[in-house]
Amino acid sequence: MKKPSLADSMSRFDTRATGPAPIPVSAPAPPVRKAEPQQGRKGKKQAVFWISEACKRQLKITCGEQGKTEQVLLTEALNDLFAKYGKPTIA
Numbered sequence: 294m295k296k297p298s299l300a301d302s303m304s305r306f307d308t309r310a311t312g313p314a315p316i317p318v319s320a321p322a323p324p325v326r327k328a329e330p331q332q333g334r335k336g337k338k339q340a341v342f343w344i345s346e347a348c349k350r351q352l353k354i355t356c357g358e359q360g361k362t363e364q365v366l367l368t369e370a371l372n373d374l375f376a377k378y379g380k381p382t383i384a
Contacts, residue, residue, distance in 0.1 A: 368384045
């Protein structure tokens, strides 16, 4: 028994004769809505910096021990830094 040729097998997948498959028409996408900042973030800016893995681990442990979030502890740390340099504690 003779195997069918590769060209014959692939011809059923050939879209050149029939053209590309039509793109289904769907409803237009809803307009993109700009997300409002969370209530606690209004009027605030993000500050990002890199710390070592050990420092991050210790921060998480301290959060657990104190029952506070990273946000609360880092805000406290910034206020301590500002006080050290005679600046108002505004964080």
